[in-house]
Amino acid sequence: MTALLERLLGRLPIGWLQLVHNRGRLAAAIAGVAFANILVLMQLGFLGALVESIRLPYAAMNADLLVSAADMNTLADGSPLPRSRMVEALSVPGIAAATPLHYGKLDWRQPDGTIRTLDVFGVDPAAPTFRTPGIEAGRALLQNADVALIDRGTRNVPAAFFDGIARGEPYRFEAKGRTLTVAGVFSIRGGFSADGYLIVSDQTFLRLFPQRAAGAPNHIVLRLDPAADRSAVTAALRETLPAYDSIVRTVDDAVAKDQAFQTTQRPVGIVFGFGIVIGILVGVIIVYQVLSTDVADHLREYATFKAIGYRQLCFLGIVFEEAFILALLGFVPGVLIALGLYAAVAAVTGLPIAMTPARPVLVLSGTILMCGVSGAIATRRLARADPAELF
Amino acid sequence: MDRSTAAIDVRGLNHWFGTGEARKQALFDIDLSIERGRLTVLLGASGSGKTTLLTLMGCLREVQDGSVRLLGQELAGAREELLVACRRRLGFIFQAHNLHDSLTAMQNVRMGLGVHGSAAADWREPCEHLLRLVGLGERLDYLPGNLSGGQKQRVAVARALVGNPEVVFADEPTAALDRDSGLQVVRMLKALGEARGTTTLMVTHDPRILDLADRIVTLEDGRLVGEGR
Numbered sequence: 001m002t003a004l005l006e007r008l009l010g011r012l013p014i015g016w017l018q019l020v021h022n023r024g025r026l027a028a029a030i031a032g033v034a035f036a037n038i039l040v041l042m043q044l045g046f047l048g049a050l051v052e053s054i055r056l057p058y059a060a061m062n063a064d065l066l067v068s069a070a071d072m073n074t075l076a077d078g079s080p081l082p083r084s085r086m087v088e089a090l091s092v093p094g095i096a097a098a099t100p101l102h103y104g105k106l107d108w109r110q111p112d113g114t115i116r117t118l119d120v121f122g123v124d125p126a127a128p129t130f131r132t133p134g135i136e137a138g139r140a141l142l143q144n145a146d147v148a149l150i151d152r153g154t155r156n157v158p159a160a161f162f163d164g165i166a167r168g169e170p171y172r173f174e175a176k177g178r179t180l181t182v183a184g185v186f187s188i189r190g191g192f193s194a195d196g197y198l199i200v201s202d203q204t205f206l207r208l209f210p211q212r213a214a215g216a217p218n219h220i221v222l223r224l225d226p227a228a229d230r231s232a233v234t235a236a237l238r239e240t241l242p243a244y245d246s247i248v249r250t251v252d253d254a255v256a257k258d259q260a261f262q263t264t265q266r267p268v269g270i271v272f273g274f275g276i277v278i279g280i281l282v283g284v285i286i287v288y289q290v291l292s293t294d295v296a297d298h299l300r301e302y303a304t305f306k307a308i309g310y311r312q313l314c315f316l317g318i319v320f321e322e323a324f325i326l327a328l329l330g331f332v333p334g335v336l337i338a339l340g341l342y343a344a345v346a347a348v349t350g351l352p353i354a355m356t357p358a359r360p361v362l363v364l365s366g367t368i369l370m371c372g373v374s375g376a377i378a379t380r381r382l383a384r385a386d387p388a389e390l391f
Numbered sequence: 392m393d394r395s396t397a398a399i400d401v402r403g404l405n406h407w408f409g410t411g412e413a414r415k416q417a418l419f420d421i422d423l424s425i426e427r428g429r430l431t432v433l434l435g436a437s438g439s440g441k442t443t444l445l446t447l448m449g450c451l452r453e454v455q456d457g458s459v460r461l462l463g464q465e466l467a468g469a470r471e472e473l474l475v476a477c478r479r480r481l482g483f484i485f486q487a488h489n490l491h492d493s494l495t496a497m498q499n500v501r502m503g504l505g506v507h508g509s510a511a512a513d514w515r516e517p518c519e520h521l522l523r524l525v526g527l528g529e530r531l532d533y534l535p536g537n538l539s540g541g542q543k544q545r546v547a548v549a550r551a552l553v554g555n556p557e558v559v560f561a562d563e564p565t566a567a568l569d570r571d572s573g574l575q576v577v578r579m580l581k582a583l584g585e586a587r588g589t590t591t592l593m594v595t596h597d598p599r600i601l602d603l604a605d606r607i608v609t610l611e612d613g614r615l616v617g618e619g620r
């Protein structure tokens with residue numbers, strides 16, 4: 001290692017030798033950098049999982065365009081739309097189909113008394129509102145009253161439970177005074193706001209949520225003629241539908257708006273963002289502590305080098321060499337541990353938390369920058385190395 | 392003596408420490424010429440200004456008043472770059488060895504050479520040669536922590552001499568050593584200096600070392616008072 005660094009630097013790797021000479025301090029520094037890395041990676045992971053789990057239900061929709069309430073921030077909020085908007089939308093040339101999508105929340109009481117919250121979508125069983133294979137396959141079953149399909153990714157439910165349903169053993173449970181029969185499974189997964197997704201027919205939905213005005217959907221899922229010009233149709237829709245209650249968007253736009261809202265306006269998103277800042281602060285403080293103690297401990301030696309004729313630049317080089325080495329040595333275990341934690345979190349919570357290739361690159365660059373900043377602050381002490389005070 | 396051939400030539404040098412009320416003069420009107428290739432010892436009571444004079448001549452302190460010519464170069468009013476360039480022609484040995492505790496004896500000595508910009512390949516030979524000269528041929532890869540006080544000071548001597556300095560400044564280099572190893576270090580310094588024609592300027596209180604000096608200069612309360620030898 002020393003020989004390798006010597007080749008790279010073209011000089012004696014004093015920073016490296018200094019770091020390995022004090023093993024305890026080195027271990028503390030690596031642990032500190034790794035800890036900061038883990039903290040940041042976990043927060044980025046949760047933020048990524050939040051963003052991804054917002055996207056998943058939209059991605060499952062069989063939609064080219066989405067009409068939602070003007071006051072809608074997420075899939076789950078916003079006023080219901082007048083049903084007439086569906087007919088008006090269909091009247092626009094280029095629109096091939098329009099189907100309603102109802103949204104509600106349902107408590108699913110488990111045999112042991114615990115409660116799972118489900119996001120419920122009410123759909124027209126005659127139309128393909130979702131493209132997810134399980135939903136398409138089970139759509140015909142929804143024609144029957146009080147029949148539901150459930151997400152395999154529903155949190156804290158063993159896989160065997162879903163396997164039973166998939167084999168044709170329906171599961172029944174009571175909700176809102178009705179007995180629902182879960183007859184099929186699909187897979188959307190994820191979800192910060194609830195434990196899983198449940199899909200029922202619009203008729204069943206209205207029986208579960210009787211207070212909802214009949215035929216007032218939360219969203220209208222639109223499909224275009226294959227030949228239609230998307231932007232022209234979008235413009236025409238915006239002309240046709242009143243802007244005070246309806247908003248027309250592509251699915252991608254709707255996802256982006258929803259993600260932006262939940263990551264910046266909702267406490268979860270803000271907490272994760274705050275966690276990243278804390279992680280960086282922890283890293284800067286630990287690295288600064290280690291580097292500045294190291295500089296202070298070697299002030300006499302640096303002063304000696306100054307007397308010999310070395311320049312300030314050379315000492316900056318030593319400190320930055322240390323900072324860079326700490327960044328790399330802390331990053332490796334940090335990423336490995338974070339990967340393990342990602343797997344554990346995904347297994348326990350069912351959140352779509354995964355390492356993207358860009359994330360380690362980002363974190364490594366950030367770590368090097370962070371260590372560099374700490375090093376730069378630490379080098380201010382170097383000015384005190386006065387060779388005249390040595391004699 | 393001819394000013395231009397002397398290794399060091401000091402004229403009318405005054406030096407003060409502190410400002411305002413606390414301002415205190417440490418050196419008074421010093422005139423001194425140091426010949427090349429000789430071992431000069433600076434004597435004087437504690438606080439008489441020996442270290443101050445040494446650091447002024449060694450480019451470690453700015454000249455406030457008067458003139459210091461080092462190896463033909465005027466230091467009064469010289470820019471920092473020039474001082475750094477001058478220092479590279481000097482060797483320093485401090486009372487404390489000031490070795491880098493994470494570097495081996497070889498690596499510490501190499502630091503004395505690295506500043507001369509010598510290529511990576513040819514540092515080993517002179518460093519090893521000097522460590523052998525100071526009797527540490529068997530300890531090349533020892534860390535300072537595993538060397539005795541005398542051995543450490545000998546590494547420091549090797550570090551000061553490896554770059555073939557024209558002038559060596561040593562401030563009580565034997566203070567931290569027992570008498571025998573102290574004497575040994577100074578003998579070595581003198582022998583190496585004679586072999587290479589190095590000018591050596593040393594502050595010491597050790598009477599046995601005085602016997603080795605070519606010349607003794609005495610300071611008293613910041614003034615030159617006497618010459619021996």
Ligand SMILES: Nc1ncnc2c1ncn2[C@@H]1O[C@H](COP(=O)(O)OP(=O)(O)OP(=O)(O)O)[C@@H](O)[C@H]1O
Nearest residue numbers: 408409416417435436437438439440441442443444
């Ligand atoms: N950095 C400083 N700031 C203020 N006064 C100083 C400083 N360095 C030295 N002095 C003062 O200058 C005078 C000469 O000090 P100097 O260190 O040169 O003496 P010295 O002969 O080397 O003494 P010693 O034998 O104790 O090393 C002393 O009175 C000392 O207090």
Ligand SMILES: [Mg+2]
Nearest residue numbers: 391441442443
């Ligand atoms: Mg002194």
